[in-house]
Amino acid sequence: MATLDSKIPAGPLAEKWRRHKTEIKLVNPANKRKYEVIVVGAGLAGSSAAATLAELGYKVKNFVFHDSPRRAHSIAAQGGINAAKNYQNDGDSVYRLFYDTIKGGDYRSREANVHRLAEVSVNIIDQCVAQGVPFAREYGGLLANRSFGGAQVSRTFYARGQTGQQLLLGAYSALSRQVGLGTVQLHTHSEMLDLVVVGGQAKGIIVRDLVTGAISRHAADAVVLATGGYGNVFNLSTYARQSNATAIWRAYKRGACFANPCYTQIHPTCIPVTGDYQSKLTLMSESLRNDGRIWVPKRAEDRRKDPNTIPESDRDYYLERIYPSFGNLCPRDVASRAAKRVCDEGRGVGESGLGVYLDFGDAIRRLGEGGVRERYGNLFDIYHEITAENAYRTPMRIYPAVHYTMGGLWVDYNLMSNLPGLFVLGEANFSDHGANRLGASALMQGLADGYFVIPYTIGDYLASLKPGSRPSTDAPEFKQAEDNVRSLTLRLLGAKGREPVSHFHKRLGQLVWQHCGMARNRADLEKGLREIPALREEFWSGVRVPGSGDTLNQSLERAGRVADFLELAELMLRDALARDESCGCHFREEHQYPDGECKRDDANYAHVAAWEYQGEGKAPLRNVEALTYEFVKMSVRNYK
Amino acid sequence: MNLAGRLFCTTIGRKLLVAVTGVFLILFIIGHLIGNLQVFEDPDKINGYAHFLRSLGPGLWIARVVLLACAAIHIWAASALAIADRKARGPQEYKMNRWLEATFASRYMRWTGYVVLAFVLYHLAQFTWGGVQSATFKDNLPAYTMAHDYTAFGFVAVPAGTQVPDVRTMVIRGFQNPVVAVFYIVAVGLLSLHLLHGVESLFQTLGWRNSRWSRGLRAAVALACAAYFLGNLSIPGAVLAGELQPAAPATARR
Amino acid sequence: MSSSPPTLSVTLRVWRQPGASQPGRFVDYPARNLNPSMSFLEMLDVVNDELTAKGEEPIAFAHDCREGICGTCSLMIDGKPHGPHRGVATCQTYLRSFQDGDVIVVEPFRARAFPVIKDLVTDRSAFDQIQQAGGFVTVRTGSAPEANNLPVPKDDSDLAMDAAACIGCGACVAACKNASAMLFVAAKVSHLGLLPQGQAERDRRVLAMVQTMDAAGFGGCTNQYECGAACPKLISVDFIARLNRDYRRASFRAAFRPQPLEAGGSG
C-alpha cells in the first residue's frame, strides 16, 4: 500500500510556493556537478527541465526516442499558452487563472499545485520572450493575446498557429546551448524501456538504441520522466504517431502509482474520420471557436444538404442555444459531448454522420476574408490539404477526437512520485488539470514544471543524498531490469502470429473509444474489461514482428508500445468503472443532470485515484488521495 | 578563425570572393567593350586609344595585376566551391531529380566560366602576345600614323603624326577568319550567359537582393547581358558582314 | 471533391537499404485500390502491413506528427522533396495528387551530411550540431526581464516568425544541387537576428553556425533557389541573402573591432 503524501506546504494559498521555495533544502554549487540527473523526454517539459538543471550545474543525461529533441510532440501544439499577465486589462489575475483552471478541471485537481501554476505562468512568458520566441504582437510592439475556451478573459499568448513549435524551439535552443557546453549529454534515438529501482528509490533506466538495437544501463541520483501523454491508446488521436506510454507504464510496473488513468480529453474541433486506413486525426485549433460558429441542421433530413443552402432558420447553433454566456467558447468536454449528442440525434453531417459544422460565414462578413485568413490562414490551409475543401466557401466539418490525457503518474507537490527519486513532469504526470484541461494550459504546465518547479524541488531531494552515492550499473537491480527488457524484446520478435501490430492497435483503439470514450457506463466498461484481456491474448499469439532486434526496427518499437497500451487500456477502464460519478471529461451516463451535464459526487469521489501495480495477473490496488478545497468552494460547473 | 580564414576557407567567404572579384571582372569587360566599340569610328580613335593605354606604363601594369589577381581568385574560389559542392552531394545519386526553380544559366556556370577562360587565353595570345594569327598581329602590321590628335580627359594623349600599332586592322583582319569570328561570338555569348546568373547572383551573395524587387533585378540583368552580348557581337559580326574594312592603305602608309 | 474518384492503384519504386554500411537498391511494390483522400504515408502503412503479412520486412520511413509540423517525414517523391505540391511536408501529401497507374519513385533525402540509417530513414543530426553551435539566445532560466519591457516592431517579429517557421526537415538540403544547408541556417540565424533579444550574440552566432555548417559537410550556395521551392514552409531565400550579409559583417567586425583587455563573464 503506497503512501500518498501530497506534501502540500502549509499557509495561505498565495504564500505556499514562495514559502516552500525558501524552506526547501538547497544543494551547494560546488556539489551540484557531483549529482547526475537523467531526464527522459525533451518536449516542453523535458527540454526546459534538462536545460535548467544543467544551467544550475547538475550533470544531466537526456534521452529521447526521436532523432532530435526538436521533434517532440509538443511541436504540434497550435493554439497558444495561457498566462495571467492581464495585458488586456480585462480583469485577469493569478487568482482568476487559478480559479478557471480549478473549475475547468471540475474540482478534481489540487488547489496548491494549480495556484503555483498560475503564479509562474507570468515568468514563462518572460522567459520565452527573452529566448526569442516570436509571439504575436500588436503594432505598438507589445504582446498580443487571444481568448480560449473555458475563460472569459483574453490571456492566451500565441505564435500564429505554431505556438507549441515556437515554445519548443525556445526550450530546445536552451537545451542545445547546454549540449554545446557539454553539461547535457544528449541521447537521441534512445528509448527508455525500464526504470531501475534500487532500495526503493529510482536510480536509473534501461535504454534501447533504436538504430543499433544496443541495450544499455544508465545510473543517476534522480530520474525525471517527461515523456508525454498516452492518448494513442485510442490509436486514432491528435497525438503524433509515436507518442506512447511505455516510459510511464514501465515505471508504473516498478511501483510508481498511476493516477486517474480514465481522465482523457476529447477535443471538440478535429477533422472527422474518413476511412479505416486513417492513421491520425488532425486538430483544428480551438482558437477557431473564437470566430467560428458551430451548428447542425435542426432537422435530421437536412444533414446531407449543401450547408450553404440551409437557411438560418433551419440551423441549430446548439452551443449558443444551450450555453448563452460561453456559447461557442464553452470548455472542451462540454462542447464535445454536445457534438456527440446532436450526432446521436441523427443530425450529424458529412458522409459518416459524425460531424458538425464550424461556420465562418459571419466572421468573413465581419472581418472580411482577409481578416479571417490573417488569423487562421494556416489552419484553413491544413483543412484544405486534408479534405480538399475550401472552408472560406463552405463551413468546416469537425468532430471530437482524443487529444490529451489528464491522467498520469501520481506526483506530490514537488512533482516526485511515490517512488523517491522519480520525478514526473508535463503531460506524463497527473498534476494540474483535474478531470479536464483548459485550452492553452498544457504548454503552460509543461514549461512551469520544467523551468520553474523541478529546478527547486529536485534540489530538496538531492540534498538528502550523499554526493556520489548513486549505485553502479553493475548492481543486480540493473541486471534484472536489463534482462527484463531483453526478454520482452525477444518475446515480441519471437511471436509466431501473422497479423501486423497495427491490426491490434486499431482494434484496441475502437474498443477503448466505444467503451471508455466521450460517454461511459457500467455495462460498457464491464464488457470492455472482459474484451481487453482476450485481445491481449490474441496479440501475443497473433502478432508478427518482422526483422531483427539489432537494427532500426519500427515494427518492434510499435509492438512494444502497443503491448503496453493493451495493459494500460485495462487500467483506464478499471478506473472509469471505479469512479462512479461524472466529472469533467469522465462522463458516466448514469450520473447526469436532465440537461446532460456532469453530475459530480463530491461526497464520495472528491479524490485522486492512484493505482498501484500488484504484479502480473493481479488486480491493481486503488489508493486515494483526498482533495480538500480550502480556498474555493466546489460548485456545479455552469457555463450557461 | 581570422578574417582571411573566414573569407578563403568557408563556403560563404569563398562565394563572397567570387562575387567581389566578379564585380572587378565585370567593370573591366564593360570598359573593354566600350573601348573596343571605337573600332567603328575613325581609325585614329581605337589606335590612339590602344596606344594611350600602352603609354600608361606602370598604370597599365597595376591594372593588369589587379585584373589577373581577380581572375585567379574568381576562378580558384569558384572551382574550389564546385568541387566541395559535388562532394557534399554524397556518394549515391538520386534516381529521379527535378529542377524546381534554378535558371538555365545558373546550372552551367562552371562550363560557361571555363569556356570563357579558354577564350581569354586564346584572345590574349591573339591580340596581346601575338602567339596566334601572328600574321595579322599588330607588331607585324605596318604602323599607323595618327591623322589627328587623340585626346583623353581633355588633353592631348597621342598627337597627330605619331606612329602607333594598327590595332584596328589587327582586329578586323583577325575577324576576317570566320572560324575566329564565330568562336568570339560563341564565347561572348557564353560569357553573357555566365553573367545572366552571375550578376543577379552577386546581389544575393552580397546580401542586397530580396523578393520585393528581385523580379526587377532579374529583368535589368537580362537587359544588360543582352546589351553586352550585342555590343560584343557587333564587332566580329560587322567584320563577317563585310561592313567593317581595314583602312585604305593610303592612309596607312606615308 | 474529396469523395470524387473511386480508387487508384500505383507502383512504388522504393529505395531499400538494410543499413548504413550495406548497399541499397530500388524495389517495386504495387499499391492497389487506394482511396484518393489517403495520405502518402498512410499508403506506406498499408504497403508495410501487406509486407508484414507476407513475412517480409516493412519499409522503414521517418514520420511522427503527420500534420506537417515536426519535420520528421522526409521522402524524395518523384524527384521532389515532400512530393509534388508546394509548401507541404511528405505527411501532407495526399494520393489525390497522383494518377491511377503512376510509377512513383521514393528515395531518402540524400546528402553526404545526411547518411542513410535504413531504407528511407536518414540521420539529420548535423542540424542539431549547427543549433548547438549558436542557435540560441543565452538567457538563464529566471533571468529574463518582464516580457513587455522590450517592444518589438510587429513587422520584425512577423518576419522573425516567418523564419522561425522552419521545421528542420532537411528538404532544402535534399533539393539543393550542392546539398547546401544555407536555407536552414539562414532561417535559424535570421529568426534570432531579426529580434532585439538576438542582437547581443548576433555575430558570434552567425560565425559559429556557419563554421559548423561547413564542418558538417554541407555544400555551398550557388543561389539556385531550389531549396525555397522545396521547403514545406516556403521559407524565403531572402533569408539567405540576409545570412550572407550577416556573415560578411560579422567577419569584418570580428577582425577590426577593438578587443577588450579581458573577456569577462562566460560564454
Ligand SMILES: Cc1cc2nc3c(=O)[nH]c(=O)nc-3n(C[C@H](O)[C@H](O)[C@H](O)COP(=O)(O)OP(=O)(O)OC[C@H]3O[C@@H](n4cnc5c(N)ncnc54)[C@H](O)[C@@H]3O)c2cc1C
Ligand atoms: C495537436 C495538438 C495540439 C495541442 N495544442 C495545444 C495548445 O494549443 N495549448 C496547449 O497548452 N496544449 C496543447 N496541446 C497539448 C500539449 O501540446 C502537450 O500536452 C504537451 O506539449 C506535452 O508536452 P510534454 O513535454 O509533456 O511531452 P511531449 O512533448 O509529448 O514530449 C515527450 C518526449 O518524451 C520522449 N519520450 C517519450 N517516451 C520515451 C521513452 N520511452 N524513451 C525516451 N524518450 C521518450 C519523446 O521523445 C519526447 O521528446 C496540444 C496537443 C496536441 C496533440
Ligand code: HEM
Ligand atoms: C569582340 C570582342 C573583343 C575585342 C574586339 C577585343 C579586343 C581586344 C584587343 C584589341 C586587345 C589588345 C589591346 C592591346 O594590347 O593593344 C584586347 C586585350 C584584352 N582583352 Fe579583349 N576583346 C574582346 C573581347 C574580350 C572579352 C570578352 C574579354 C574577357 C572576357 C577580353 C579580355 C581581354 C584582356 C584580358 C585583354 C588584355 C588586356 C591587357 O593587355 O592587359 N576581351 N582585347
Ligand code: HEM
Ligand atoms: C570576364 C570574366 C568573368 C566574369 C565577369 C565573371 C563574373 C561572375 C560573377 C558576377 C559571378 C557571380 C558571383 C556570385 O554568384 O555571387 C560569377 C560566378 C561564377 N564564375 Fe565567373 N566570371 C568570369 C569568369 C569566370 C571564369 C573564367 C570562370 C572559370 C572557372 C568563372 C566561374 C564562375 C563560377 C563557377 C561561378 C559560380 C559561382 C557560384 O555561383 O557559386 N567565371 N562569375
Ligand code: SF4
Ligand atoms: S528551411 Fe524549409 S526545407 Fe529547410 S529544414 Fe527548414 S523547413 Fe525544411
Ligand code: F3S
Ligand atoms: S538550392 Fe542550394 S544553391 Fe543555394 S539557394 Fe538554395 S541553397
Ligand code: FES
Ligand atoms: S510527420 Fe511531422 S512533419 Fe511530416
